[in-house]
Amino acid sequence: MTQDDARVEVHEDAAALSTAVAGELLSRIADLQAAGDVPHVVLTGGTIAEKIHHEITRLAPESGVDWGAVELWFGDERFVAPDSPDRNVAQARAAFIDAVGVPPHRVHEMASTADAADVEEGARAYEAELEQHGPEVFDILMLGAGPDGHIASLFPGFAQLDVSDRAAVGVTGSPKPPPERISLTYPRLNRSASVWFLVSGSGKADAVAAALGGRDLHEIPASGVTGRDETIWFLDRESASGL
Numbered sequence: 001m002t003q004d005d006a007r008v009e010v011h012e013d014a015a016a017l018s019t020a021v022a023g024e025l026l027s028r029i030a031d032l033q034a035a036g037d038v039p040h041v042v043l044t045g046g047t048i049a050e051k052i053h054h055e056i057t058r059l060a061p062e063s064g065v066d067w068g069a070v071e072l073w074f075g076d077e078r079f080v081a082p083d084s085p086d087r088n089v090a091q092a093r094a095a096f097i098d099a100v101g102v103p104p105h106r107v108h109e110m111a112s113t114a115d116a117a118d119v120e121e122g123a124r125a126y127e128a129e130l131e132q133h134g135p136e137v138f139d140i141l142m143l144g145a146g147p148d149g150h151i152a153s154l155f156p157g158f159a160q161l162d163v164s165d166r167a168a169v170g171v172t173g174s175p176k177p178p179p180e181r182i183s184l185t186y187p188r189l190n191r192s193a194s195v196w197f198l199v200s201g202s203g204k205a206d207a208v209a210a211a212l213g214g215r216d217l218h219e220i221p222a223s224g225v226t227g228r229d230e231t232i233w234f235l236d237r238e239s240a241s242g243l
């Protein structure tokens, strides 16, 4: 699969986009559960993710999802103190995980500074967690994208873009604060049945157009991730304005 095979879904604004993604996610999870699976879903951080997470909580009661039978993973994490609001897991917990009641053992969070000496140790620990509890292929991988085209914590020009033998890596000197992070790598991100990009706002229009245009992943990291079954770009009008 390449970005040429991706589907693009454009919504009016960030609110409409959030409602659509939350609804689609709930219905996919419910369908997978109805088929007897325990879905493995990879969450992302960022501004649109937070809106989507609140929508998940709002729509959850009508969804039929069994929150005791969902495994949640993270595409990246900020390597900061466990109680820092900068942590992607903290944002996801506050917006939906705690509200819907996903059991703690099903929430696979990446290390904080309390759990690991540095980002490398944290990345190794997440690789071990994936090895022990992870699926062969994630069911749904959600990715926000930055104005520079970064996804997870894979940034343009960074050495992590060329890592082929690791599932997770440490990142230092991130151009977007906080500087220390842990990220899944391309080989692991690309073991996903469905890849959903979640992007809103005019500041990301150029990056969206470049990724969908197939720009080299070293310049636009978002170019380098596709799903085995489907790749969907969930956009609002502003982020789609360069297409």
Ligand SMILES: O=C1O[C@H](COP(=O)(O)O)[C@@H](O)[C@H](O)[C@H]1O
Residues within 6 Å of the ligand: 044, 045, 046, 047, 048, 049, 075, 076, 077, 078, 088, 143, 144, 145, 146, 147, 151, 152, 153, 176
């Ligand atoms: O730092 C990060 O940024 C991206 C996008 O965030 P946004 O605020 O521009 O929407 C996010 O996908 C990533 O998980 C996060 O760590």
